[in-house]
Each structure stands twice: as C-alpha cells, then as structure tokens.
Amino acid sequence: xxxxxxxxxxxxxxxxxxxxxxxxxxxxxxxxxxxxxxxxxxxxxxxxxxxxxxxxxxxxxxxxxxxxxxxxxxxxxxxxxxxxxxxxxxxxxxxxxxxxxxxxxxxxxxxxxxxxxxxxxxxxxxxxxxxxxxxxxxxxxxxxxxxxxxxxxxxxxxxxxxxxxxxxxxxxxxxxxxxxxxxxxxxxxxxxxxxxxxxxxxxxxxxxxxxxxxxxxxxxxxxxxxxxxxxxxxxxxxxxxxxxxxxxxxxxxxxxxxxxxxxxxxxxxxxxxxxxxxxxxxxxxxxxxxxxxxxxxxxxxxxxxxxxxxxxxxxxxxxxxx
Amino acid sequence: xxxxxxxxxxxxxxxxxxxxxxxxxxxxxxxxxxxxxxxxxxxxxxxxxxxxxxxxxxxxxxxxxxxxxxxxxxxxxxxxxxxxxxxxxxxxxxxxxxxxxxxxxxxxxxxxxxxxxxxxxxxxxxxxxxxxxxxxxxxxxxxxxxxxxxxxxxxxxxxxxxxxxxxxxxxxxxxxxxxxxxxxxxxxxxxxxxxxxxxxxxxxxxxxxxxxxxxxxxxxxxxxxxxxxxxxxxxxxxxxxxxxxxxxxxxxxxxxxxxxxxxxxxxxxxxxxxxxxxxxxxxxxxxxxxxxxxxxxxxxxxxxxxxxxxxxxxxxxxxxxxxxxxxxxxxxxxxxxxxxxxxxxxxxxxxxxxxxxxxxxxxxxxxxxxxxxxxxxxxxxxxxxxxxxxxxxxxxxxxxxxxxxxxxxxxxxxxxxx
Numbered sequence: 001x002x003x004x005x006x007x008x009x010x011x012x013x014x015x016x017x018x019x020x021x022x023x024x025x026x027x028x029x030x031x032x033x034x035x036x037x038x039x040x041x042x043x044x045x046x047x048x049x050x051x052x053x054x055x056x057x058x059x060x061x062x063x064x065x066x067x068x069x070x071x072x073x074x075x076x077x078x079x080x081x082x083x084x085x086x087x088x089x090x091x092x093x094x095x096x097x098x099x100x101x102x103x104x105x106x107x108x109x110x111x112x113x114x115x116x117x118x119x120x121x122x123x124x125x126x127x128x129x130x131x132x133x134x135x136x137x138x139x140x141x142x143x144x145x146x147x148x149x150x151x152x153x154x155x156x157x158x159x160x161x162x163x164x165x166x167x168x169x170x171x172x173x174x175x176x177x178x179x180x181x182x183x184x185x186x187x188x189x190x191x192x193x194x195x196x197x198x199x200x201x202x203x204x205x206x207x208x209x210x211x212x213x214x215x216x217x218x219x220x221x222x223x224x225x226x227x228x229x230x231x232x233x234x235x236x237x238x239x240x241x242x243x244x245x246x247x248x249x250x251x252x253x254x255x256x257x258x259x260x261x262x263x264x265x266x267x268x269x270x271x272x273x274x275x276x277x278x279x280x281x282x283x284x285x286x287x288x289x290x291x292x293x294x295x296x297x298x299x300x301x302x303x304x305x306x307x308x309x310x311x312x313x314x315x316x317x318x319x320x321x322x
Numbered sequence: 323x324x325x326x327x328x329x330x331x332x333x334x335x336x337x338x339x340x341x342x343x344x345x346x347x348x349x350x351x352x353x354x355x356x357x358x359x360x361x362x363x364x365x366x367x368x369x370x371x372x373x374x375x376x377x378x379x380x381x382x383x384x385x386x387x388x389x390x391x392x393x394x395x396x397x398x399x400x401x402x403x404x405x406x407x408x409x410x411x412x413x414x415x416x417x418x419x420x421x422x423x424x425x426x427x428x429x430x431x432x433x434x435x436x437x438x439x440x441x442x443x444x445x446x447x448x449x450x451x452x453x454x455x456x457x458x459x460x461x462x463x464x465x466x467x468x469x470x471x472x473x474x475x476x477x478x479x480x481x482x483x484x485x486x487x488x489x490x491x492x493x494x495x496x497x498x499x500x501x502x503x504x505x506x507x508x509x510x511x512x513x514x515x516x517x518x519x520x521x522x523x524x525x526x527x528x529x530x531x532x533x534x535x536x537x538x539x540x541x542x543x544x545x546x547x548x549x550x551x552x553x554x555x556x557x558x559x560x561x562x563x564x565x566x567x568x569x570x571x572x573x574x575x576x577x578x579x580x581x582x583x584x585x586x587x588x589x590x591x592x593x594x595x596x597x598x599x600x601x602x603x604x605x606x607x608x609x610x611x612x613x614x615x616x617x618x619x620x621x622x623x624x625x626x627x628x629x630x631x632x633x634x635x636x637x638x639x640x641x642x643x644x645x646x647x648x649x650x651x652x653x654x655x656x657x658x659x660x661x662x663x664x665x666x667x668x669x670x671x672x673x674x675x676x677x678x679x680x681x682x683x684x685x686x687x688x689x690x691x692x693x694x695x696x697x698x699x700x701x702x703x704x705x706x707x708x709x710x711x712x713x714x715x716x717x718x719x720x721x722x723x724x725x726x727x728x729x730x731x732x733x734x735x736x737x738x739x740x
Contacts, residue, residue, distance in 0.1 A: 041417035
C-alpha cells in the first residue's frame with residue numbers, strides 16, 4: 001500500500017487550509033445535526049460510524065502517516081471491548097473504570113505488539129500484525145472460562161442515563177470530537193512530521209539521527225490507545241462482545257474504512273466509515289448479497305480513486321487550482 | 323400565529339412526534355402483524371438459515387399469510403452468523419421497521435447478543451433454534467421465550483437413561499468444543515454417571531475438524547460400551563463417515579446429539595449413518611398421522627424431508643399463531659401476548675402431542691429415542707424406537723436445586739464420582 005501523497009501541502013497555501021477548515025466545520029455540523037433529522041435506528045448507525053471512524057483513524061496513523069499497514073488494530077480494539085464488558089459483567093464494576101481498564105489493556109497489548117512488529121516493513125509487517133491479531137482472536141475463542149468462548153460476554157456497560165440513542169450519541173460525538181482533535185494535533189506535531197519522514201524513507205531518517213524504532217514504537221502504541229478508546233466506546237454501544245469483535249474482519253474493516261476515505265488524510269476516516277457502514281445498511285435492505293456489492297464498490301474505488309474519497313477530492317481540487 | 327408560537331408549537335410537535343411514535347405504532351391493532359425474522363442466510367450455516375425461513379413461510383403459506391386473524395408482514399433479515407450483525411439487524415427491525423416481535427437466529431452467540439438487546443427494551447423474542455441452556459435457566463429474560471425449541475442438555479439425558487437400560491456401563495464422549503457441545507455432553511454425562519455408569523474419557527475438538535483419526539484411535543482403545551458424539555453440520559458427516567471407515571461401526575454402538583443425525587446431515591449420506599441412535603422431540607420417520615402429513619407436505623413443497631430447522635420454525639410459527647388467536651390478534655400488547663404465549667398449549671404441532679412451556683419458558687416434550695434407518699423410498703430418516711414422556715429441561719431434578727450447580731462447560735460436566 002503506497003502512502004497517499006499530501007496534495008494539501010502542494011496547493012496554494014492560502015486557499016487549501018481555508019477550504020479544509022470549511023470542510024471540517026461542515027463535517028462537524030453534519031454529525032452534530034444529523035441525529036436530529038433521522039429516525040432512532042439511524043442514530044445508532046451514526047453512533048457506530050463515529051466509533052468506527054476512530055478505529056479507522058488509528059489505522060490511518062500507522063498506514064497513512066507511518067507507512068506501515070497494520071492488520072491487528074481490530075484485535076486491539078476488541079481487547080478493550082472485552083476488558084470493559086468483563087469488568088462490568090463478571091466483576092460487577094463501574095462502566096467508567098471498565099473503560100479506563102479497557103483502554104489500558106489495549107495500550108499494553110499494542111505496546112507488546114509494537115515491540116514485535118516495528119522492525120519489519122511492507123508485507124512482513126502486514127503478515128506479522130495479522131498473526132498477532134489472530135492470537136488475540138484465538139485466546140478470546142478458547143479461553144472459555146473468562147471470555148465466554150464462542151458465546152461471548154453479555155455486559156451491562158451502558159448506564160441508565162445513556163440508554164436512549166440520542167443522549168448516547170452526543171456523548172460519543174463529544175468524545176470523538178476531542179479524540180479527533182488530539183489525533184489531528186498528533187499527526188501535525190513535529191513528532192508526526194518525523195513519522196511522515198519515516199514513511200517516505202526510514203534509512204534517510206536514520207542517517208539524519210532520528211531514533212526510528214522509538215518513533216515507530218510510540219506511533220504504534222498511540223494508535224493502540226485510540227483503537228482502545230474506540231473499543232471501549234463500542235463496549236458501551238453494544239453491551240456485548242464475542243470473538244467476532246476481535247476477528248480479522250474487524251481489522252480489515254478498519255483498514256477498508258481508512259482506505260475508502262483516503263489513507264493519510266485522517267478525516268477521510270469519517271467519510272470511509274460513513275460510506276461503508278451506510279452502504280452495509282442500505283444495501284442489505286435490498287439484497288442479502290450485500291457483501292458482493294460492497295466488494296464491487298471497493299474495487300471501483302481502488303480503480304478510480306486509489307487515494308480514497310477524500311484523497312481523490314483533494315487531488316482534483318489541487319489540479320483545478322494548479 | 324406569530325413566529326415564536328409557531329416555533330414553540332413545532333418544537334413541541336416534533337418532541338411529541340419522536341417520543342410518541344413507537345407507542346403509536348404499538349397501539350395500533352389493525353394493520354398487519356409485523357414479525358422480524360432473523361436467520362443466517364450467509365456465512366457458515368447458511369443452508370440451515372434458509373431452511374429456517376422456509377419452515378416459517380411454509381406455515382404462513384398454509385394459513386394464507388394470516389396469524390391470529392390478521393395479515394402477517396414478515397421481514398426477513400440476514401444475521402450473517404455473526405453476533406454483531408445480528409445485533410444491528412435486531413435494532414433495525416425494532417427501531418426502524420417497528421416489528422411487534424423478533425424471532426429466529428441459529429447460532430447461540432447471535433441469539434445471546436439479541437437476547438441482551440431485548441432485555442433492555444422488553445421486545446418479545448422467540449428462539450425456536452437457539453439451545454443455549456442459560457437463556458431459559460440461570461439468566462432467564464422474561465421476554466425471551468423458547469417456543470418450539472429445546473435446551474442443549476434436555477435430550478441427551480433421556481438418551482443416557484436409555485443407554486443405561488441397554489446395559490451400557492462405560493461411555494466416552496466426543497464433541498465440538500463450544501458451549502452447545504459442552505451442554506449436550508454435560509446432560510449425557512450427568513445422567514449417565516448418576517445412574518451408575520462411568521465416563522472413560524471426553525474428547526473436545528475444534529469446529530471444522532477434517533480428520534478424526536487421532537480421536538477415533540483413542541476412542542477405540544478405551545474399551546467403552548457406547549460412544550456419545552455431539553457434532554453438527556459437516557463435522558457430523560465426516561465423523562460418521564470416518565467412524566464407519568475406521569471399522570468402529572458395528573463394534574461400539576454410536577449414540578449422539580440429535581443434530582448429528584438431523585436431515586440436514588443425513589440427507590446426503592449413505593449407509594455409514596444407518597443405525598446411529600439419538601434422542602429428540604421430533605422424528606420425521608414417526609408413524610403419527612400428523613407427523614406424516616407434515617413430512618409429506620414439506621417433501622412436496624421443498625423436495626426434501628424437514629430438518630430440525632424447518633420443523634422448529636414451522637412449529638414456532640404455529641405457536642405464535644395460536645397465542646395471537648387467543649388474544650384476538652392484539653400482539654402489540656406485549657404483556658398480554660407474552661402471557662398468551664406462555665399459556666398456549668400447542669395441540670396441532672407435527673409432533674402429534676400436546677406441547678407446553680415450563681415456568682422458565684422452555685417446552686416440555688415427549689422425547690423419542692430415534693434410530694437412523696432406510697425407509698420404504700430408500701432414503702435415510704429417523705424412526706422412533708422408544709419414548710420418554712414429558713421431559714423438561716430439568717429432567718428429574720428440582721429446578722431450583724438444579725440451577726445452583728454451575729452451567730456446563732469443559733470443566734464442569736456434572737460427572738458423579740465413585
């Protein structure tokens with residue numbers, strides 16, 4: 001997966017940022033107002049979109065900004081979900097402590113994975129992270145006494161005051177807005193710029209005196225933290241967890257969302273999550289072969305907009321202006 | 323109307339509209355009855371899922387699409403054999419389609435996920451296929467009712483009793499390693515050992531095992547009188563084939579869980595499945611006239627004998643219909659409808675016997691010990707050879723004391739020592 005170019009930097013400096021700001025405000029407004037206009041069920045879909053967008057953004061930190069495509073962040077996400085649900089159901093603890101513990105567990109797992117994976121690149125990184133993710137899945141499936149095996153765990157994470165869709169949506173909305181801002185600052189910080197340098201050429205960065213391994217380790221762990229936040233929110237959203245939450249499909253879905261929106265654009269993850277979850281729901285009303293339709297759409301995106309939807313728009317605008 | 327009052331009234335209207343909508347939908351009793359049916363139409367158990375939908379539709383077609391005197395609008399959703407998707411589809415059916423009840427799902431994990439969701443909102447949820455013990459035992463949810471279904475450990479118990487009566491003293495079990503298997507083995511082992519038998523060994527293998535020879539070798543050398551096997555789908559086919567190829571068929575009697583010799587499995591098999599004995603409420607080879615009529619009708623419509631999935635959904639639909647009739651079709655009154663479902667005694671089911679629910683929402687059945695035989699048409703089917711009347715999910719135990727023991731798992735199989 002080649003990292004997307006960043007045409008924003010190449011465009012006219014006075015124009016692109018302003019347009020970008022307008023787009024961000026528009027997007028925020030959309031997510032702020034949309035739940036008021038749609039029936040209850042769609043609010044839960046929008047909630048899911050926001051949660052998965054965070055997962056996709058954490059994938060994007062690695063795939064887009066660091067140039068390493070991970071296939072294990074879905075599992076990290078799921079670890080957080082498992083811990084949160086376990087804490088509230090089996091241990092009878094408070095949901096907020098549970099979510100904190102979930103994020104902590106996800107961070108730990110991500111740190112361990114990072115130590116193992118940072119020395120590899122390209123397809124080896126992909127396969128190693130895939131294997132690490134599968135280990136988590138295997139543990140969740142077989143450690144029946146703790147994880148409930150195939151049946152999963154039924155939790156009581158969601159507090160009564162958030163039981164309705166609308167208040168819960170806005171809590172998630174605020175949380176996701178804050179997380180997104182932090183992530184945006186993170187990728188634009190000098191640290192984030194170093195990551196982009198590593199993406200483009202880690203040997204050059206190494207010879208310039210940067211500690212590439214340490215940067216990779218931190219980037220991976222930070223991505224894990226955010227995946228963990230998404231997982232904890234998901235625990236509260238679903239009140240249920242089973243091995244399918246940590247399965248490979250979860251990691252792949254996160255990656256597909258990042259790619260559909262545009263790898264290396266961060267905010268593209270919202271578009272990607274909205275497009276994939278939206279399509280999933282819209283198409284499955286009409287045909288049970290919705291996965292086929294999704295596959296075809298994905299192929300078309302890859303052919304006609306390999307930089308993803310947001311990446312494609314950016315390129316198009318840059319060409320017009322240039 | 324000045325601008326301010328207009329704003330006020332429209333805000334109020336919108337608020338009333340959003341809040342009151344579900345109640346309006348619930349209160350109406352004149353339109354069609356909306357039923358949300360979930361089944362795995364894609365994924366690993368898709369063929370079973372399809373037979374579930376067929377079974378439900380077969381009943382509706384027989385009744386001209388009516389239940390309790392009202393037209394039925396059946397909304398079928400694919401749960402993809404995945405609990406997260408099942409949950410999403412359940413939400414859609416309840417919150418968007420405004421169904422009055424949910425029904426279906428095949429795999430226990432999808433059922434448990436949906437059950438946890440309806441626990442919060444009180445939506446009636448009927449599970450003719452999901453056999454997870456705990457849903458009608460320790461973690462019972464009032465609005466989740468197993469109409470026309472059974473629990474995992476319910477039928478292996480009379481089978482164990484029957485084995486003891488045949489003089490079998492020593493048994494071994496082999497099972498797929500997940501809750502459904504552990505519950506069935508647990509039921510068998512507990513009754514078998516409490517009746518004086520011993521369990522010489524238990525083997526657990528992952529789902530989708532293609533080679534059973536390591537297990538069969540060990541099973542053959544245990545010197546047991548009988549082997550209890552719990553397999554579903556392709557594993558069941560492969561297990562019975564390899565059991566026969568290994569030369570164990572005819573050497574050690576093979577008994578098992580009902581799903582192992584379900585029509586969905588033996589339909590495609592030959593003589594290797596013949597003679598396997600299982601316990602079940604339904605036997606398509608039963609001579610009871612109602613069963614015959616049902617099996618022939620199913621044969622005519624779908625060109626195959628009914629499987630457990632088709633049969634259970636058919637009976638489940640009948641159950642809901644009977645309950646709806648008894649309250650004049652007003653299924654939107656959840657309390658009344660659930661009470662009616664619990665009270666309903668199903669007389670017309672293809673089983674040819676009256677079926678009713680116990681106090682925990684699980685049916686009590688006359689259980690057949692059934693054997694796979696070739697029928698007059700040269701096809702394999704299950705014919706009853708013995709009968710155990712009125713078997714509940716608690717067998718002969720007192721429900722309260724029974725539920726004090728831990729749920730069955732790999733570690734707890736209820737085996738009585740000594």
